[in-house]
Amino acid sequence: MSAPRLAVALVVVLALAGCSSEAPFSTPSTAQPSTTSGALPTTTPSAGTVTSTPGETSIAGGMPIVGSSSIGDPYFPALGSGGFDVDHYLLDLYIDVDEGWISGTTTITADATSTLLAFSLDLIGLEVSSITVDGLPADFTRSDTDILIEPGLPIPTGERFVVAVTYEGSPEPVLVPWFGLVSGWQNRSGATFVVAEPDAARGWFPGNDHPSDKATFTLRYTVDDPYLAIGNGVLTSTLPGDGVTTYVWEMDDPMTTYLATVVTGNYVRIDREGPGGVPLRDFIPADFEGGADEVPAAFDRVGEMIEVFSDTFGPYPFDVYGHAIVDGYPGALETQTTVIIGSSIVDSPFLGEIVVAHELAHMWFGDSVSPATWQDIWLNEGFATFGEWVWIEHADGPEAMLATVEGTHASMSRTPHPAPGDPGVPELFGDSVYLRGGLTLHALRAEVGDDLFFEALRAYYGRFAGGTAATADFIAVAEEVSNRDLTAFFDAWLYSTELPDLPTIPE
Numbered sequence: 001m002s003a004p005r006l007a008v009a010l011v012v013v014l015a016l017a018g019c020s021s022e023a024p025f026s027t028p029s030t031a032q033p034s035t036t037s038g039a040l041p042t043t044t045p046s047a048g049t050v051t052s053t054p055g056e057t058s059i060a061g062g063m064p065i066v067g068s069s070s071i072g073d074p075y076f077p078a079l080g081s082g083g084f085d086v087d088h089y090l091l092d093l094y095i096d097v098d099e100g101w102i103s104g105t106t107t108i109t110a111d112a113t114s115t116l117l118a119f120s121l122d123l124i125g126l127e128v129s130s131i132t133v134d135g136l137p138a139d140f141t142r143s144d145t146d147i148l149i150e151p152g153l154p155i156p157t158g159e160r161f162v163v164a165v166t167y168e169g170s171p172e173p174v175l176v177p178w179f180g181l182v183s184g185w186q187n188r189s190g191a192t193f194v195v196a197e198p199d200a201a202r203g204w205f206p207g208n209d210h211p212s213d214k215a216t217f218t219l220r221y222t223v224d225d226p227y228l229a230i231g232n233g234v235l236t237s238t239l240p241g242d243g244v245t246t247y248v249w250e251m252d253d254p255m256t257t258y259l260a261t262v263v264t265g266n267y268v269r270i271d272r273e274g275p276g277g278v279p280l281r282d283f284i285p286a287d288f289e290g291g292a293d294e295v296p297a298a299f300d301r302v303g304e305m306i307e308v309f310s311d312t313f314g315p316y317p318f319d320v321y322g323h324a325i326v327d328g329y330p331g332a333l334e335t336q337t338t339v340i341i342g343s344s345i346v347d348s349p350f351l352g353e354i355v356v357a358h359e360l361a362h363m364w365f366g367d368s369v370s371p372a373t374w375q376d377i378w379l380n381e382g383f384a385t386f387g388e389w390v391w392i393e394h395a396d397g398p399e400a401m402l403a404t405v406e407g408t409h410a411s412m413s414r415t416p417h418p419a420p421g422d423p424g425v426p427e428l429f430g431d432s433v434y435l436r437g438g439l440t441l442h443a444l445r446a447e448v449g450d451d452l453f454f455e456a457l458r459a460y461y462g463r464f465a466g467g468t469a470a471t472a473d474f475i476a477v478a479e480e481v482s483n484r485d486l487t488a489f490f491d492a493w494l495y496s497t498e499l500p501d502l503p504t505i506p507e
């Protein structure tokens with residue numbers, strides 16, 4: 001071993017001396033409401049955040065560091081890690097559907113953005129039996145929310161490395177009090193599914209659980225026959241085994257961790273032709289009340305919706321689309337290309353089609369263009385709500401859309417609410433983010449006129465598709481396209497609690 005490597009090895013020992021498995025080295029798992037003001041973050045948290053001294057940050061070939069156990073999200077400081085950037089996840093899991101138990105290996109291919117003595121992955125619960133880095137066994141310690149991994153030798157800046165984590169256990173659902181729903185992994189009789197937004201992906205696979213680190217995914221799920229295991233993207237192989245079948249799904253487009261999913265159970269797959277060569281495949285529970293031999297009425301117009309949104313926002317971002325209906329979940333999640341939607345929503349004549357439009361709009365906004373931080377959540381939900389209105393305008397006409405928008409404004413004016421640009425954790429999925437977020441886009445449309453507004457929307461999507469964007473990025477595109485200073489407009493709509501009046505769209 002050369003002298004520098006020896007020195008490095010000594011630093012590893014010193015750096016890790018303070019980290020025992022009893023002493024959490026990261027922030028507590030409980031989400032702390034932010035105390036940040038309405039000021040926009042000027043930079044996106046980078047993977048270069050460090051726990052060691054500032055001078056050691058991301059210098060190419062610089063001093064080795066222990067990668068931070070936080071990526072620096074203002075709302076969820078425990079999420080994410082610094083010092084590397086994930087390129088690909090391979091989840092190879094056996095799922096015991098009846099027991100709600102999983103076992104297998106998650107293999108992460110990542111690029112070091114600093115020279116790493118050690119680095120963290122997010123993981124809550126589950127039993128980790130072994131970890132390798134580039135095929136060699138690595139030491140690790142765990143806290144409530146992270147695994148700290150020490151490869152035998154430091155990983156140089158810029159180097160690609162492969163971490164394989166072998167684990168098993170029963171993933172726990174998380175009751176999110178401020179959300180009013182159970183999140184994360186869910187077990188039902190003869191079925192499982194996972195809805196991980198915002199912070200529950202770490203409850204079923206280790207990773208860099210923050211939307212700013214997107215990666216491609218291979219999802220290799222093994223279940224007992226006759227269950228089906230549904231993932232994101234394209235089902236590329238179905239491998240029969242001894243009483244089990246392995247389903248391999250490829251998600252070739254970058255995806256955030258919270259959008260990765262697995263749905264298991266007795267499912268019927270229905271394929272349809274979509275517009276522009278986008279195949280539609282939906283997964284209906286075999287015992288679905290409305291019958292599993294055709295798609296429910298709520299899905300009937302999905303092809304037309306894809307056309308309308310492609311015309312309005314830009315080309316559909318992914319290779320395929322569809323839904324997996326689940327029982328006993330009173331909501332939906334825009335899980336990339338395979339939307340999870342509760343059967344009660346699908347069955348509702350009032351909600352079904354509009355929630356379907358909302359989740360589809362998320363493929364552009366949320367999934368393809370993902371939020372840089374959780375404070376930017378209105379870039380997901382406000383845009384998806386605006387997508388509902390785009391659909392209403394197409395399906396029922398401009399008057400129907402305007403009536404919906406005006407009704408929304410009237411109801412928001414009666415309800416005190418936080419500013420959508422900084423809603424805080426308890427209101428992350430509150431009406432301000434969804435409804436006032438949508439109203440913000442409608443007001444911008446009125447402010448700059450249809451031509452410039454829709455040009456700005458398409459420019460924003462075009463520029464950030466496949467990546468992440470912060471609110472400041474959207475504002476910059478809107479100002480650039482309209483050639484106007486929109487500071488006062490966005491301050492009023494996004495960063496002050498008082499609801500501005502609804503401007504009228506010029507004829």
Ligand code: ARG
Nearest residue numbers: 183195196197198332333334
């Ligand atoms: N993003 C979802 C939607 O608006 C709502 C949040 C779902 N999160 C969850 N854990 N179920 O469609």
Ligand code: ZN
Nearest residue numbers: 358380381384
């Ligand atoms: Zn939504």
